[in-house]
Amino acid sequence: MSILARASVEDMEARLADTPALPPHRVIRGPEIGLTMLRGRAGGDGAAFNLGEATVTRCSVSLPDGTLGHCWRLGRDRRAAELAAWLDAALQQDALRPALLDAVVEPLREGQAGAAALTARRAAATEVRFATLQAMR
Amino acid sequence: MRPAFIDPVFGAQEAFRALMDAMARPGRIQRCDVLPDLPEALAPAAAAALLALTDAETPVWTDATGEARDWIAFHTGAPLVADASKAQFLLATRAMPKLSTLDSGTDETPQDSATLIVQLDALAEGAGWRLTGPGIEHEHRLDAAGLPDDFAAQWAANRKGFPCGVDLVLCTGARLAALPRSTRIEEAG
Numbered sequence A: 001m002s003i004l005a006r007a008s009v010e011d012m013e014a015r016l017a018d019t020p021a022l023p024p025h026r027v028i029r030g031p032e033i034g035l036t037m038l039r040g041r042a043g044g045d046g047a048a049f050n051l052g053e054a055t056v057t058r059c060s061v062s063l064p065d066g067t068l069g070h071c072w073r074l075g076r077d078r079r080a081a082e083l084a085a086w087l088d089a090a091l092q093q094d095a096l097r098p099a100l101l102d103a104v105v106e107p108l109r110e111g112q113a114g115a116a117a118l119t120a121r122r123a124a125a126t127e128v129r130f131a132t133l134q135a136m137r
Numbered sequence B: 001m002r003p004a005f006i007d008p009v010f011g012a013q014e015a016f017r018a019l020m021d022a023m024a025r026p027g028r029i030q031r032c033d034v035l036p037d038l039p040e041a042l043a044p045a046a047a048a049a050l051l052a053l054t055d056a057e058t059p060v061w062t063d064a065t066g067e068a069r070d071w072i073a074f075h076t077g078a079p080l081v082a083d084a085s086k087a088q089f090l091l092a093t094r095a096m097p098k099l100s101t102l103d104s105g106t107d108e109t110p111q112d113s114a115t116l117i118v119q120l121d122a123l124a125e126g127a128g129w130r131l132t133g134p135g136i137e138h139e140h141r142l143d144a145a146g147l148p149d150d151f152a153a154q155w156a157a158n159r160k161g162f163p164c165g166v167d168l169v170l171c172t173g174a175r176l177a178a179l180p181r182s183t184r185i186e187e188a189g
Helices: A002-006 A009-016 A078-091 A097-125 A131-136 B008-024 B044-053 B066-076 B151-160
Strands: A026-041 A048-062 A068-074 B060-062 B089-092 B115-119 B122-132 B140-145 B167-172 B175-179 B184-186
Touching: A002 A068, A002 A078, A002 A097, A009 A078, A009 A097, A026 A078, A026 B066, A048 A078, A068 A078, A078 A097, B008 B044, B008 B167, B008 B175, B044 B066, B044 B089, B044 B115, B044 B167, B044 B175, B060 B066, B122 B167, B122 B175, B151 B184
Parallel strands: B060 B089, B089 B115, B115 B167
Antiparallel strands: A026 A048, A048 A068, B122 B140, B122 B184, B167 B175
């Protein structure tokens, strides 16, 4: 689900183009945009504090057999929230799950892992090692 | 699972307006038909009232089960409580709980009392009870079928504790009427 919640609507639609059609869905709630409070904790053992608010979009859909799919994602992309909720419902169907995992979720996961690795490498290149401080220890 | 308001903003506003008019004019029937597709056990007016009034901070009690209960939990986001005396809003789809068992607020905070929404078999103006009190110029006649036999006595006891007391919303299908705690009921003679 975290992969679908991060993926852009274009990425999801491109991956869906060559999978069997998803069963029809019906929107139960939303897609609607709201705010959620982000909470943080300093150093892992500090008291929790309110960091700020973030925009989230949520959507719930149901399939004809009653399966529910939900999506809550950062940002204001209503179409992406609805599509991710639809995929969430379809992924609970045993008949569709393997095909969707292979065609949609895995490629998206690799793409996101690659992007994260790239960012990490770029950040690593700018790391500064304070040799003097290290030598003093 | 079935959807709630088609348009969340206008649906909630229309439901709230109907409730406000109903409370301001006790016993007058208002229409509120903004929920075309509902679980069978729920009346459209009662469900709209619940959606307009409740959220995560208002404990809700209901005797609805199965799909209807899931629908309420999902769309209102309100905590469902098993103990009727702890609830701020109550929805009775069958027999209503006794008014004396509900939270009627305190003298300092009478606004915290419970609001009971009851689904009835029938609701008609022009016959039955004689209603008087704030919001009614002379008297208003309302006939409600499906309330317990000792309802008049329960209501009289509810009025005694004013300003504390429970407010009542009576619903049939897409129609609703309210009985605020200040309204006097005389049985038709």
